[in-house]
Amino acid sequence: MEHTMTDWSGYIGLILQGALVTLQLTVMGSALALVMAFVAGLGRVSRFIAVRALATTYIEFFRGTSIFVQLFWVYFVLPFAGVTLSPLQAGVLALGLNVGAYGAEVVRGAVKAIGREQREACIALNLTRGQAMRHVILPQALPLMLPTFCNNAIELLKGTAVVSLISLTDMTFQAQVVRAQTGNTLIPFATILVLYFLMALAISTAMRWLERRVTRGLDGVRT
Numbered sequence: 001m002e003h004t005m006t007d008w009s010g011y012i013g014l015i016l017q018g019a020l021v022t023l024q025l026t027v028m029g030s031a032l033a034l035v036m037a038f039v040a041g042l043g044r045v046s047r048f049i050a051v052r053a054l055a056t057t058y059i060e061f062f063r064g065t066s067i068f069v070q071l072f073w074v075y076f077v078l079p080f081a082g083v084t085l086s087p088l089q090a091g092v093l094a095l096g097l098n099v100g101a102y103g104a105e106v107v108r109g110a111v112k113a114i115g116r117e118q119r120e121a122c123i124a125l126n127l128t129r130g131q132a133m134r135h136v137i138l139p140q141a142l143p144l145m146l147p148t149f150c151n152n153a154i155e156l157l158k159g160t161a162v163v164s165l166i167s168l169t170d171m172t173f174q175a176q177v178v179r180a181q182t183g184n185t186l187i188p189f190a191t192i193l194v195l196y197f198l199m200a201l202a203i204s205t206a207m208r209w210l211e212r213r214v215t216r217g218l219d220g221v222r223t
Helices: 004-043 049-065 067-081 085-113 114-126 129-166 171-182 184-215
Strands: none
Touching: 004 049, 004 067, 004 085, 004 114, 004 129, 004 171, 049 085, 067 085, 067 129, 085 129, 114 129, 129 171, 171 184
């Protein structure tokens, strides 16, 4: 089946519209994942057993089950409990909770990696546990988290493709629509391949810039 340049410009425009949905999913999902990573990660190092148990349960559950099942459960099962979400909301929730579970272990590991000398210094300065975490531990732990956070954000970006299964019109869904209408596989899927790469490259560049910013002035501080 032959298509004119005008037809293809319309089809590519459709995919670009889907790219905006993918970008929206990535930004919102990453924001939720970041919140959950810090909440659960710091919960894992809490003094309280109940908090540690709750954080561990969340992490193990979302790391140990499929993102496909989680997405279907959020979108198709929650309505039976009276919670109805739009496809976008379901996608953000499933992706954010899933990636947040992996990020939580990054937070826990980075916090644990800060030397005991730093903690002893906080005690010597009579800082509370919360003050020590906020002003001393986390500022030094953050640079350790960023490289893996970057990987997690890129994995979340690639994971957005699963939302096409609940008919959310992301760029993978739109590529499938274009393929069905034109019978051409190469152009739509080559287009989204390039778009995914460019988005991942943007995330990597932004995270490298952020890493340089947060590590400025910390040389020689961590032990």
